[in-house]
Amino acid sequence: IGISCLLPASWHFSISPVGCPRILNTNLRQILVISVLAAAVSLLYFSVVIIRNKYGRLSRDKKFQRYLARVTDIEATDTNNPNVNYGIVVDCGSSGSRIFVYCWPRHNGNPHDLLDIRQMRDKNRKPVVMKIKPGIQQKAILEDLLTDIPVHFDFLFSDSHAEVISGKQEGVYAWIGINFVLGRFEHIEDDDEAVVEVNIPGSESSKAILRKRTAGILDMGGVSTQIAYEVPKTEEVAKNLLAEFNLGCDVHQTEHVYRVYVATFLGFGGNAARQRYEDRIFASTVQKNRLLGKQTGLTPDTPYLDPCLPLDIKDEIQQNGQTLYLRGTGAFDLCRETIQPFMNKTNETQTSLNGVYQPPIHFQNSEFYGFSEFYYCTEDVLRMGGDYSAAAFTRAAKDYCATKWSILRERFDRGLYASHADLHRLKYQCFKSAWMFEVFHRGFSFPVNYKNLKTALQVYDKEVQWTLGAILYRTRFLPLRDIQQETFRASHAHWRGFSFVYNHYLFSGCFLVVLLAILLYLLRLRRIHRRAPRSGSATTVWLEDGLPSQRIASTL
Secondary structure, eight states: OOEEEOOOGGGOEEEOSSSGGGGGGSOHHHHHHHHHHHHHHHHHHHHHHHHHHHHHHHHHHHHHHHHHHHHOOOSOOOTTOTTOEEEEEEEEOSSOEEEEEEEEOOOOSOTTSOOOOEEOBOTTSOBOEEEEOOOSOHHHHHHHHHHHHHHHOOOOOOGGGSOOOOHHHHHHHHHHHHHHHTTTTSOOOOTTSOEEEEOOTTOTTSOOEEEEOOOEEEEEOSSEEEEEEEOOTTOOOOGGGEEEEEOSSOTTOOTTEEEEEEEEEETOSHHHHHHHHHHHHHHHHHHHHHHHOOOTTTSTTSOEEETTSOBTOEEEEEETTEEEEEEEOOOHHHHHHHHGGGGOOOSSSSBOGGGOBOOOOOGGGOOEEEEEHHHHHHHTTTOOOEEOOHHHHHHHHHHHHTSBHHHHHHHHHTTOSOTTOOHHHHHHHHHHHHHHHHIIIIISOOOTTOOOEEEOSEETTEEOOHHHHHHHHHTTTTHHHHHHHHHHHHHHTTGGGGSTTTOHHHHHHHHHHHHHHHHHHHHHHHHHHHHHHHHHHHHHHHHHTTOOHHHHHHHO
């Protein structure tokens, strides 16, 4: 049995169990060359492994650090850091105003990245939010702001920064805020991330791009309900229901161009819906009593039986000096049937509340977040906020509505509900649960088996407000200054990154190339050296045969 290594002819040697000592006849130079080649291959292999591990680990660490920054952003803001910028947004509501203070570091210089805006936190690590009581007319406030702020403060402030935003703008800002907190505007780095193929509007000649799938929002306040989600370029939507914008700092970059469908429905908030419902039952009951001669609801002994109130609770409606007495029956399914006409749905396809057009939603490939009443209805009393399940929510709502009011009051006194749940929430929880269910499934046509709705008050322990989206949109061009400075520094540091001192991988590659050149040169010398003895031995043989020297010369 023998083992042979077929290298170039000059290196040929064999090893066998019988003739193992023959390896000792191998030239020392051959052994040295083979050893050097083996060392070079090993060095190259380990260099590749080290580079893969390093950059793979850096990529994973970078993603993990970015995730931690979103989840654990609770450190107090360092106001002494000169590289931190600040922005202020004032939310002037009907019952009061709140001032949100945001901050962000210098831009990283990548034109494809957005500013890393976070809410400023005080020394107690709480978000900086200041509340102001109302008392001045809207017009007077705006005029005063436009006049005094440029005089007293060195802010980047223009006339457009003080305005009364529409419901559409608020919906767009809220959509931007939630997707920014979720990291949906960042680059794709993992294969397991949900992505979509997007054709950018106005760039028919360019190819579609892949980016992270954005989330839609559902927001039900006291007065209105709102829905917003991204739609493709092929979807034709009326201009009053469509917002098309670029969040990037460069208008020529289309990576952050979005088309968002936004619809706001006044009168479809939880409190406004209850008021509409009470107006309807008051008017219909009074009319029936007058036509049929009945006394329903006119005295506490003959109350109107309201299926949308908890069992045995007593309530009353007062209008035009008249009082209508109510008593709850806690019939959740009957309550749902009673409020269905308030959706104002039409027989046309692809319509939502009030017959407004709604673009199709890919329910199997979508994600929505529900805020305000969507969260309060599921969490404050039922304690099932988060991932929404229609079946589980319906069972819990039925049980709550069918529970006697005395038992609900006892549970409330024992502190079994959320800390911010009050008696008003307990009284109208049954109605609002039915209203939320009908708006979501009948109004917006989400199937009852839809699994991708999350009801939330906070995301990553942060209260998501439209103000975050507003500051992000208003500051989208600010990174241009940092990008120019970063480009200038990079151009001056170009050769530094390619020097042997600062790039040992380049040094290793050059070392291997030089080593290979030396080996090839030695191999060439060895072949030339071996040819000379062969020529000399041939001449000696010819001379021994008696050939004359002239013939030898001519033969050669």
